[in-house]
Amino acid sequence: AAAAVCHATARIGDAEDMRVRGRISIVNDGAKRLGLALGMAVEEALARLADAPAPTGTLPAMEETRRVLPPSAAAPGGPEIVLVDSASLVSPEDTGRIVVTGSHGGLVGGDPARALKAEAALAVFNDAGIGADEAGVTRLPALDARGIPAVAVAHVSARIGDAASAWERGVLSRANSRASALGAETGMPLSAWIRGAFQAN
Template sequence: MKIPEGVVLLDSLGDLKPNNTCPILVCGSHCGGNRELAQHVRNCNVKAVFLNNAGIGKNQAGIRGLLHYETEDILACAVDHNSAEIGIAQDTWESGTISHTNAQAKEAGIEIGDAVKDAVAKIINMGYPTPATRESKIHASNNNETNSKSLKQQTQTEINGVLITVTDSITFLNESNAGDVVVCGSHGGLSAGEYAQKHRLKAVFFNDAGIGKNSAGTKSLESLSDAGIIACTVSCMSAEIFNGQDVLNNGIVSVCNQLAKERNIKKNMTVKEALKHI
């Protein structure tokens, strides 16, 4: 099925730009987040978004964004993590099925179990959402920089003499993070792994996002090992996705790559225990 006009596919929300003009976003990222992230999506002219439920996980963090998108008047749906690979927008489009919806999605007639393609057809057929207007683009350009700064926060903490960078998303890193040991709230899928390689990290801890279809939530680990980066995921039930501090404080390792295993990091270790081996 051809991708309809007005629909954009992105593997990561980190790739969403303020000059986006497609009102419907089908994205491989998780459906977690906070108000600032929802505002950022709105300011990028998105009016409907489809995101992975990331295994739902601890405190239902994998679908927490639904209410924030609702507050920002964005139609939002979470896609079953066993129906589509997290971090892969094309698979979300081709194979995703809806697991959760917000109020705007329900009003559009989208139901649990709908295919993503069918859900998109429903909102297009009812004439919603409309393309971005010039005024909304101006609004986005005036507000997006502030929202991005508030989103892209990092903290540094020292554990056993090692400086650790903690952030809610791997996409919030920048060139100054080269060589860092990072604990983040992102999933461990391919798109997240690309950011870890881009910033040449020493080590990284992700959320496994329920592991999901084709083990997509941990799929980056092998390629990161090949790139010389120690990498692990923690169980989505042990720590909230999009919450780096919770991963650090409460995360329980679920999968390790070869380099992590060579450092004697093992499944069921806490993140803090694992950090002692780096």
């Protein structure tokens, strides 16, 4: 049994806020059999999910990917571009690179120190619908304070958790002040903006 919480009712990346304010937006068949319904408070849903039977099947293995794009994909003379499906795959070796993630742009646990694990030339996230308290893009100002340009792509333009989708189809929805100074504006295709903004002088 499984259910999801509406992004407009609770902050993404904040489990306690989900518990207190969250409302259910989608349920699977197992959750329906337990009486979960759209609009239900998470507190009530949790009580019902406690009666769910133990799962009997297994999920297929899914690997999150990480790859550096060939130089032809980047702006002439510009930084390398690395695609990571999860921001957890970012490493110190990505310092100076353009890091395109499939992750949401919300601070995990609200901790600015966890915004990004490298001093990147640019960080890209999915806005995850932006949602309650604009939590889906809270990494952007945190990275501004570290001097790192950061943008989010609209959740309707690219699949969350899929960095290749963000690179190939993402459309900018938000930018921090460092990225705005590089010409980032809402509605721009991500890849086209990057190629224009990061050309070597």
